[in-house]
Amino acid sequence: MSLWGWILAACLVSMATKLAGYLVPTRLLDNPRMLRVAGSVTIGLLAALTAVNTVASGTGVVADARLAALAAAAVALWFRAPFLVVVAAGAVAAALARLLGAA
Amino acid sequence: MKLSESPAVKVGLSIAVATGLYGISFGALSVSAGLDLWQTMALSLLLFSGGSQFAFIGVLAGGGSGLSALSASALLGIRNGVYGMQLNLLLRPRGWRRLAAAQVTIDESVATATGQTDPAEQRRGFWAAGLGVFVLWNVFTVLGALLGAAIGDPAQWGLDGAAAAAFLGLLWPRIRAKEPATIAVLCAVVTVLAVPFVPPGVPILIAAVVAAALGLSGLGPVSEGLEPDVDPYPADAARSPGAEKLP
Numbered sequence: 129m130s131l132w133g134w135i136l137a138a139c140l141v142s143m144a145t146k147l148a149g150y151l152v153p154t155r156l157l158d159n160p161r162m163l164r165v166a167g168s169v170t171i172g173l174l175a176a177l178t179a180v181n182t183v184a185s186g187t188g189v190v191a192d193a194r195l196a197a198l199a200a201a202a203v204a205l206w207f208r209a210p211f212l213v214v215v216a217a218g219a220v221a222a223a224l225a226r227l228l229g230a231a
Numbered sequence: 232m233k234l235s236e237s238p239a240v241k242v243g244l245s246i247a248v249a250t251g252l253y254g255i256s257f258g259a260l261s262v263s264a265g266l267d268l269w270q271t272m273a274l275s276l277l278l279f280s281g282g283s284q285f286a287f288i289g290v291l292a293g294g295g296s297g298l299s300a301l302s303a304s305a306l307l308g309i310r311n312g313v314y315g316m317q318l319n320l321l322l323r324p325r326g327w328r329r330l331a332a333a334q335v336t337i338d339e340s341v342a343t344a345t346g347q348t349d350p351a352e353q354r355r356g357f358w359a360a361g362l363g364v365f366v367l368w369n370v371f372t373v374l375g376a377l378l379g380a381a382i383g384d385p386a387q388w389g390l391d392g393a394a395a396a397a398f399l400g401l402l403w404p405r406i407r408a409k410e411p412a413t414i415a416v417l418c419a420v421v422t423v424l425a426v427p428f429v430p431p432g433v434p435i436l437i438a439a440v441v442a443a444a445l446g447l448s449g450l451g452p453v454s455e456g457l458e459p460d461v462d463p464y465p466a467d468a469a470r471s472p473g474a475e476k477l478p
Contacts, residue, residue, distance in 0.1 A: 134297030135270050138287055139277035141305045146280075147333040149315015150324070157316050165446035166309050167457040171411050172418035172442020173307050174282065174402035176435040177289050179419040182395040184426045184434070186294050197392025198399060205403045210249065215256045218396020222389030 193225035239352040243343045243359025246463045250281070250339050251367020256397055257284055258375020259382075263390045264292035268376045275372040279365065280337055282401050282460075283308045286435075289394060295432020303435050310457055314341040321345070321353050335361025342459035360463070404460040414445050 129137070156162060182198045183189050200221030204214045234240050254275065261271040266288065274284045283304040290300040315336050321344060324332040340361035347353045382388055406412050418438040425434035 129297055131266070131291075131297060132270065134301050135266075135273055135287075136277075138283070138301045138304045139273060141301065142278040142280055142283055142308050142311070143334065145305070145308045145312045146315050146336045147330070149312040149317075149336065150319045150329055150333055152312075152316065154316055154320055157313070157320075161447065163313065163457060164449070165443050166313055168411075168414050168442045168446030168450065169306055169439050170282075170310050170457065171402070171405055171414045172438050172445070173286065173303060173435065174398060174405070175415035175418040176422040176438030177286055177303070178395060178398040178402055179422040180293050180426070180435060181289055181391070181398055183423060184293055184431070186431060187427055187429075189423060189426050193389070194392050194395045197389065198395045200392075201396030201399045204396075205400060211397075211400050212253045212256065214400040215253065215393045215397050218399075219389035219393035222392025222395075223387070224389075225392075226387070226389070 190231070192231040193222040196225035196230065197222040234355070237352060237355050237359075239343060239347050239356030240359040242346070242463045243340075243356045243361075244363050246339050246343060246360050246461060247363025247367055250364050250461070251371050253281075254368040254371030255375035255378065256393060257281065257288075257368075258372040258377075259379035260285070260292070260375075260390060260394050260397065261288045261372075262376045262379035264288040266291075268373070268380065271372060271376045272369070275369045278304070279334060279368070280308050280311055281368075282338075285394075285397055285401065289398065290432045290435060292391075292394060293431050295435075296430065299430075299432025299436060303432070303439070306436075306439050311336055313457055314338075314459075317341065318344065318357065321350070322357060332357070332361070335365050337361065337364065338459035338461050339364050339463070342461050343463050345459075346462075346464045401460065404462075405458070407458075410450050414442055414450060417445065418442050 182194045197218035200217040201214050204217040258271055274287065278284055286307045287300045287304040290303050315333060318336060318341060322332065340357045343360035344353045344357035347356050402415060406415060418441055421441050422434040422438045425437050
């Protein structure tokens, strides 16, 4: 499937997921196990995406300027910076690390 | 009550500005991940869920397949279905309003609505935040995509670092206790260990399976990770008396 195909499929799945919430019987909300799984999957995915975007390069694990970006973002978040500032801190840190010779 | 006097509308619009602005970072990162302007806009208009959009382009940027990108985005969107159930109880939209409500069911609109007690205010807050974020998120996505296309090599500008920072920024507000922190660390470790052995994108899905197993085994309080990642009512001053989140 082409990139456009995957994009539209992802859009359809997202819309269907949201709408399903309005259509399914609300007693599903009383199932704590289901809610716990949905919550832990959200956290696990975001942690995995953070890890991959920091150290993965194809099928290799590398330490490069993105580690500096992650550290800078953590510091910004610790000081309760808004999201956009956190992202900018990551970009600036990675660019600076490369200027200083990091891969 | 006039709309301009509604506290929920004020909160909803201010969170719409804050969230809409970071559509810039999504637009720029999406283009640097290889999507064109129209593809980037399609994600913001139709998929319209920040975390899932970042997940989709994040997997592609790492060399993952379209299927892996779709899966990561779909799994991260599950919480929107749970939000939909909560909002259906609160707002009971009917007919075409139900379709519109579903499309703007995101962290920000849920957080704004559930922070109010008066049903009319819940409704106003939901629509103000949902529609406000929708409009601004899309406007700033376009700006970001144009900006990203103009600056050329993403690595030179640290945009790959910006992606790592963005995901940490999305994760951070959900880590409020020891159990979610444990889940996050375990999943990050599993992901990195899996990277050399499976195609790009797949480690993220393995982490999702591990997270689901941890959730099934009972790690973490019931609602952890399912609270919206924004709190539009940080100070008690802004909160109407007795307002509480849904159980």
